[in-house]
Amino acid sequence: MKQSTGKLTIAVLFGGRSGEHEVSLMSARSVLSVLDRARYEVIEVGITQAGAWLTGENVLAAFEQGKVAALLPVCLHPDPSKPGLYGIRSSGVGEVLEKLAEVDVYFPVLHGSYGEDGTLQGLFELADVSYVGAGVVGSAVGMDKGVFKDVMRAHGIPVVESVLALRSEIETDLEAVIRSAEAVSAYPLFVKPANLGSSVGVTKCRSRADLAEGLLEAAQYDRRVLIERGIPDPREIEIAVLGNAAPQVSVPGEVVPGADFYSYDAKYVLDNSALNIPAVLNAAQEAQIRDVAERAFRAVDAAGMARVDFLISRSGEVFLNEINTIPGFTRISMYPKLWEASGLPYPELVNRLVELALERKAERDRTVHQYRRNA
Ligand SMILES: Nc1ncnc2c1ncn2[C@@H]1O[C@H](COP(=O)(O)OP(=O)(O)O)[C@@H](O)[C@H]1O
Ligand SMILES: [Mg+2]
Structure with a gap:
């Protein structure tokens, strides 16, 4: 209208x-x-x-x-x-x-x-x-790192081994949570609040003492905490997805964090991380990343946009790390830059997102909400 x-x-x-x-x-x-x-x-x-x-x-x-x-x-x-x-x-x-x-x-x-x-x-x-963007399910599943990983596993998409702990468990039986975390993998382990971003509350734990501290830190930010196997010196590859029912995938980009990992400070304070676009990948890795990004977008029922982030181990194994349904959107952010490198300038990207929002609404409006009983 x-x-x-x-x-x-x-x-x-x-x-x-x-x-x-x-x-x-x-x-x-x-x-x-x-x-x-x-x-x-x-x-x-x-x-x-x-x-x-x-x-x-x-x-x-x-x-x-x-x-x-x-x-x-x-x-x-x-x-x-x-x-x-x-x-x-x-x-x-x-x-x-x-x-x-x-x-x-x-x-x-x-x-x-x-x-x-x-x-x-x-x-x-x-x-x-x-x-603009994903609906209720896509947003919620994309946000929750625990549920997201389970959904990816159900789709046969590789993610790192992980376990969830409740804040109440961390508070009442830290020893038991530490035991279940150590059963996931040897150190380093990563601890993260299940629902957050920008690396807030994320700790790289090299020892049991780090883990205890990291669990308490993450538990401040969420009722549920994810503990996962740390990939040593991973390459971090991100790719942008745009569309509704037939999403398109951008060229991949690489983040080279200016710190031990891509922490909050590395993202917003130190200003010493590099974005390399396009990322230099071998053909098999690039094909896998493009394919997995699109499958992940569909699996969570995302819409409009999403940035899909990967970790690649030193031996070349590709793991899906997370999906962001409202990715960072400054001119120097990865999502718009990936589209610019793929031939879609930022102003046109924004126009496209508006069109996709209208298209999705029109599609939703076709749904019947009253039971039509056959005569
Ligand atoms: N399993 C892991 N192995 C190695 N590094 C990791 C792992 N998980 C997270 N990281 C590092 O921590 C950063 C933040 O974690 P991430 O899961 O992306 O959370 P956020 O949603 O806060 O960005 C990643 O960009 C990466 O540098
Ligand atoms: Mg991230």
Whole structure:
């Protein structure tokens, strides 16, 4: 539904409640800078760390400066008969909802929990709106490293050996968790919160003492913690997938972390990691990575976009490490750079994602929700 201007209205959502709030602001800065204003009416919606949705003028700049007091609280109603964004204003009688704008496509540029994990996508589904990226299942399975690995195993896709532990088990019987972790493999082991990204809470453990510390660290961030075999000096290869039912795969890229592993600091602080695009791989490895990336995308029912990350051992074995359904999206991030290297410039990539969101909504709308009994 185009508005009177003939433009599509895109609501770009950024910030959010996860530990990747700041990363989201960086991604959103780039997305907002390339959205073609001749084509789109753009509404910025910032979500605070506490979960408040705010809009107004120059929302992103206000978030970057931490000065959000003047912005207007908004909400998306879960009732599909009340579409669009509503402003929430205080009046003498309480809070009043006031229709602000119709929105054609929601573009969540949110990483991690409450943005990339299916929860926000659940609201989009309830509200029956078009949105960029994977739906509820694809987002949730892509986010949860434990469930994701099990799904990959069920599809015969190679992932490293791992075991899950609950926070409650770590707290009540650390010894038993350590024993089950040591049964997975010799050290080094990697410990990670099941649902997080940007390497927050990820520890490389070389000893039992490291493991105990890493488990407690990861357990702060999630109820479930994944412990897996560490691949010594892995090559880290990432590839971008774009599409819905017939996804396309980009050229592969390689990350060379500027630290012992691709830690939070290596990603965002040290600024000494290199991205090599295209990655130099032998033909068999490249073919395997392309094929596995597409199969993984389909297996989790991803949509729109995803970046699929691999680890290659020194002996050349390829393991799928993770899928990111809302990958880093700055101009210097791997996902847009992989598409640029594959012939799709960043502004066109964003246009394509909007088209894919509309296409997926049209496909969803074909689903019958009332049982049609045969006469
Ligand atoms: N099993 C592993 N073996 C070797 N390195 C690993 C392993 N798992 C993770 N790493 C390192 O830790 C980084 C972060 O782990 P990852 O699973 O990608 O979590 P995140 O979602 O936070 O990016 C990887 O990029 C890699 O450098
Ligand atoms: Mg990663």
